[in-house]
Amino acid sequence: GQNIDQPTEMTATEGAIVQINCTYQTSGFNGLFWYQQHAGEAPTFLSYNVLDGLEEKGRFSSFLSRSKGYSYLLLKELQMKDSASYLCAVMDSNYQLIWGAGTKLIIKP
């Protein structure tokens, strides 16, 4: 079966750095996406990785290792507005997005 694992919840301090991990087992791989979802709102796109390595976009970076079936999302200089769920999603060989359950990130002052 296809599976994506993320921690259920993480807590971090404003101004700090947090790393959210995602491991996946899917039938094929055509890219990995990170989305941010605030409570009661729609997911919004953060990043896309299809090759191994680090993609940096402002305070957010995403890393991929295809051989390990592993990705992480790194958030720097955390702000209170970063409190949200972070969803890892993998596009499989049929170009369908397989979603993780999301990691709820709580930022404390």
Place this chain on the structure above:
Amino acid sequence: EPEVTQTPSHQVTQMGQEVILRCVPISNHLYFYWYRQILGQKVEFLVSFYNNEISEKSEIFDDQFSVERPDGSNFTLKIRSTKLEDSAMYFCASSELGGSGANVLTFGAGSRLTVL
């Protein structure tokens, strides 16, 4: 910035009633999707739509569900004879690309369906 528009934002219905959820995708996007998210659970794929026909559908998308693009702008999800377990947030999404490249989905704000 272009956005996906969904209506209604919240609908309450009685079990057994039919519901139609409406979406206006981004105008130059060619691929359309419906997802649902039961409160506190993961996003679940329902169906994808391209070139006026269903391209993929999940096990959830049974005969109770149907999709339609009645005109050049709207994309609808119909749920016949709603059940209590259909209560969820339903997200419409669209993308410019389908099965190639960074298929970034743009989501609508969602339609919350409550079945009593």
